[in-house]
Amino acid sequence: MSTDHEHSPYYKVLAWLTFLTIAEIIWAMAGFSRGMLIGGLAIMAAIKVVLVALYYMHLKYEGKVLWGVILFPCLLVVIMICGFLPDAFHYW
Amino acid sequence: METSAPAIEKPGPLNFTWGKMAMWLFLGSDMMGFMGLITLYMVLRISAGDWQLPGDPCFGIPLTGFMTFILIMSSVTMVTALSRIQKGNVKGLLFWLGLTILGGATFLSLQVYEWSHLIHLGLSAKKSNYAATFFMLTGFHGLHVTIGVIYLSCVWIRAKQGAYSMASHSTVELVGLFWHFVDLVWIVLFTILYLIPDSVQ
Numbered sequence: 001m002s003t004d005h006e007h008s009p010y011y012k013v014l015a016w017l018t019f020l021t022i023a024e025i026i027w028a029m030a031g032f033s034r035g036m037l038i039g040g041l042a043i044m045a046a047i048k049v050v051l052v053a054l055y056y057m058h059l060k061y062e063g064k065v066l067w068g069v070i071l072f073p074c075l076l077v078v079i080m081i082c083g084f085l086p087d088a089f090h091y092w
Numbered sequence: 093m094e095t096s097a098p099a100i101e102k103p104g105p106l107n108f109t110w111g112k113m114a115m116w117l118f119l120g121s122d123m124m125g126f127m128g129l130i131t132l133y134m135v136l137r138i139s140a141g142d143w144q145l146p147g148d149p150c151f152g153i154p155l156t157g158f159m160t161f162i163l164i165m166s167s168v169t170m171v172t173a174l175s176r177i178q179k180g181n182v183k184g185l186l187f188w189l190g191l192t193i194l195g196g197a198t199f200l201s202l203q204v205y206e207w208s209h210l211i212h213l214g215l216s217a218k219k220s221n222y223a224a225t226f227f228m229l230t231g232f233h234g235l236h237v238t239i240g241v242i243y244l245s246c247v248w249i250r251a252k253q254g255a256y257s258m259a260s261h262s263t264v265e266l267v268g269l270f271w272h273f274v275d276l277v278w279i280v281l282f283t284i285l286y287l288i289p290d291s292v293q
Contacts, residue, residue, distance in 0.1 A: 010171050017164045021282075025157050028287040038288060045283040049276055056167050056272045066108055066116060073120035077127040084131050088138040 013055045020044050115266045119273050122236075126277055129232060130284065133225045145220045149213035152206070156286050159202050160278060166195030167275045170268045180258030182251060189248045189264075192271065196241040203234050229281055236274045243267050 024044050028037065054060040059070070137143050144150075169191040176184030207230075217224040247267045250256065256264055 008171070008175075010168055010175075014164065014168045018161065021157065021160050021164070024283065024287055025153055028153070028289070041283050041287055045279055048279045052167065052272055052276045052279065056171050056275075057269055063108065066113070069113065069116050070120060073124050077124060080124075080127065081131055081134075084135050085138070088135040090139075 008055055008058075010055065013051050016051060017048055020048050109262050111262050111266055112269070115269050119269065122273070123277075126232070126280075129229055130280065133229060133284065136221050136225060140221060144222050147214055148220055148222050149210055149215050151210070151226070151286050153286055155202065155206060156282060159199055159206075160282050162195050162199050162202070163275045163278050166192045166199070167272050169195060170271050174261070174264050174268050177251075177256050177261040177264050178258065182254070182256065185251050185256065185261075185264065186248065189244060189251060193241055193244045193248060196237055196244065196271075200234065200237055200241065203230065203237075226285060229285060233274070233277055233281055236277070240267075240271050240274050243270060 024041055027040050027044070032040065059067070169188045173185050173188035173192060176182075176188060207227075210226075215223045215226070217227045244267055247263055250263070
């Protein structure tokens with residue numbers, strides 16, 4: 001349960017988010033190959049999403065029931081993406 | 093205007109308030125909506141021969157990078173506002189919540205500028221999927237930002253009326269969850285819409 005998160009590293013997370021945003025922009029302009037570009041951007045975006053969810057949305061301090069509520073739609077989204085993307089790559 | 097004394101909120105048997113559970117359920121369903129649109133975008137883009145048609149303008153990274161920074165900053169001001177009311181500091185809550193509203197309004201203003209600039213350059217949802225998906229995704233997100241700014245403003249007014257205290261501030265936490273979700277979605281949209289250029293298809 002979230003109560004007072006006085007010791008939450010809000011400003012440290014801000015520094016990381018800013019750093020990753022700048023790194024993403026530089027990465028996008030660096031002229032990497034397709035795999036490197038998309039892979040690198042996906043990893044950096046995923047880290048940013050996890051940082052916001054864990055520290056700003058306080059998921060780090062929540063119990064298992066709430067985690068279950070959040071992970072269930074995430075699972076449905078993964079199933080949906082896995083269902084649709086093969087069709088897209090078929091026409092690639 | 094009449095204000096009622098803040099009631100002390102007790103967590104439910106599973107150690108969280110039902111309001112928080114409801115907000116997370118809403119965010120889960122909203123995330124599925126967004127991911128449906130993002131999946132549609134990915135399928136169209138991957139399977140398209142020419143994604144960006146001749147005459148379609150490119151999206152600007154410097155402006156949207158700045159917009160991303162503003163949204164990230166507004167997330168920090170939001171958590172700071174929550175931290176202030178958790179200590180019973182209503183003035184601090186009003187100040188940081190006000191900054192969050194300002195950040196959201198600035199983001200919206202820049203999005204209006206970006207849209208009008210792109211439309212002026214000839215970007216039209218009727219012409220290509222490139223334009224249609226851009227307007228659909230950024231428009232749906234912009235709608236969320238607009239609702240977030242209105243929601244934050246309502247909470248600010250209630251805070252001004254003395255509705256929140258150290259013992260009772262779950263509404264501030266709930267609006268914060270919504271606002272961080274809007275930030276989180278933008279992180280994904282910024283990456284897939286702006287940072288992956290057409291040439292890497």
